[in-house]
Amino acid sequence: MLSKAIIKLVSSLEQKKYRLENNLFVAEGNKIAEEIIKTNFPIKFLIATSEWLSKNSLNKNIEIYEVEESEIKKISFQKTPQSVIAVCNIIENKLDISEIEQNLTLALDNVQDPGNVGTIIRIADWFGIKNILASYSTADVYNPKVIQATMGAFARMKVHYILLSELLRKLKNNNNLIIYGTTLNGKNIYEQKLESKGIIVMGSEGNGISKPVLEILSEQLLIPNFSNNLQKSESLNVATATAIVCSEFRRQQK
Incomplete structure (x- = not known):
């Protein structure tokens, strides 16, 4: 049985204030827990059922609380709780400018929906992008909804919260990096030569x-609309657009 202190701690981590105070966050679900364990991401403790524990080999140094499913349901942030909850240490990713200079990087400008941010992290992982630059107004990577949407990909990604316009300007002026951006006034992405390095x-x-970031862009790109209907969608979901853009960048690099 979980102590009141553990229940209180886990419940508090739904809020950013307490995640920062305790330097901890919650990652729920079988798939996510398995991904965390595989990548050796620092785990403070695990709360899991006996059935889940019997099927998974764990590092002996991980503190484990074996519980009934009913206890997990009481503290879970999910509508349909699974068999395991991991409470993990927040890690501070150091921004390595040389990594940014030599690779393709994503930047999120005020992307506030946690589900979209989590999905974008998963997309970046799929396309081999290791770093994401994020404005301070972008959803917190350790928000439970973000973590859930990443399906464990967060453990392999480096997300850096910075003053985005300032850093992009420096990277463009001092490091000669191309800063791409998707806009409705951009050039057809399928007709442009895309570089293997850039943001x-x-x-x-x-x-x-x-506007401050828009003024810094080197190239504005457009995902064209192929619909013949007069009434059509005005825009794409940002995560969907990210997947399309990343796919075209990687396709051209083959």
Whole structure:
């Protein structure tokens, strides 16, 4: 049985304030727990059922609380709780400018929806992108909804929260990096030569890329609409757009 202190701690981690105070966050679900264990991500403790524990080999140094499913349901942030909850240490990723210079990087400008941010992290992982630059107004990577949407990909990614416009300007002026951005006024992405190095900026769901960042862009790209209907969608979901853009960048690098 879990102590009141553990229940209180886990419940508090739904809020960013307490995640920062305790330097901890919650990752729920069988798939996510398995991914964390495989990547040796630092785990403070695990709360799991006996059935889950019997099927998974764990590092002996991990503190484990064996519980009934009913106890997991009481503290879970999910509508349909699974058999394991991992409470993990927040790690501070050091920004390595040389990594940014030599690779393709994503930048999120005020992307506030946690589900979209989590999905974008998963997309970046799929396309071999290791670093994501994020404005301070972008959803917290350790938000439970973000973690859930990553399906464990967060353990392999480096997300850096920075003053985005300032860093992009420095990278463009001092490091000669191309700063790409997706806009409705951009050039057809399928007709452009895309470089293997650079930064791809994705804007917020409602307002797109902010003006200070927009002014820094080297190239504006457009995902064309192929619909023949007069009435058509005004824009794409930001995570969907990210997947399309990353796919085209990687396709051209083959």
